[in-house]
Amino acid sequence: MRLATWNVNSLTARLPLVLEWLEAHAPDVLCMQETKLADDAFPAAAFRALGYVSAHHGDGRWNGVAIVSKVGLQAPECGLASEEDAHGCRVIGATCGGIRVYSVYVPNGRSLDSEHYAYKLAWLARLRAYLDERCDPSSPVAVCGDFNIAPADTDVWDPAAFEGMTHVSEPERRALAEILGWGLEDVFPRFHPDGGVYSWWDYRGGSFHKGYGMRIDLVLLTQVLASRCRSLEIDRDARKKSPAGHKPSDHTVVIADIDWEA
């Protein structure tokens, strides 16, 4: 099972690059965030042409999450079973090849004194409560997406530059730890214990070329999957303009290879 996650920053703008990447890397499942599409505008046919079935949850110009799969897609579920989350279009779940997969787009938070930051923390608490109520940590579950949290200082190019900022604050890291405490593992450190590998770089100021990035796109697995995970790679090349000239998202793709027969 090859499982990938990518914040595409508009699927309309990114579709050629996403399709090109899918053909080259052939994941079984790709989770996407920030499609910025309404459901009826989701390009399901373009994915179907490559052998992928899809599920999308979006209502227009903000947010929007999707899962595409070539190992089946059952019991799609939008939101965290509450009106507020359904409106935000930040979660979609589906069973693909026997794994319950969630594609999540955690709120950004903007700044520590913002009401959006309080919303981010509350949203993360609801995600934990959802897992408690609706999922079994002894079963195969993968929660993938843009968490807008760098789990450790080694996940940030310069921790000093982020003092007092979102993405690295203790309350956010505690909220993520609560989610992991349910029974999920961020499998990245198994393969890259020293960190220094990032999934997002600001578009501004040449951040990508300077190495000014953060690892905020995560693959979280329950133990039955984490123990079978054979690699976790971040495809830095997908953050570059493609040979065909397609422009990149500000995030790149995270890929997990798991010994799991769909």
Place this chain on the structure above:
DNA sequence: ATGGTGGCCCGGCCA
């Protein structure tokens, strides 16, 4: 230097 870049969709918001 209160900028910078990119996407939404066309003036300002959001990341």
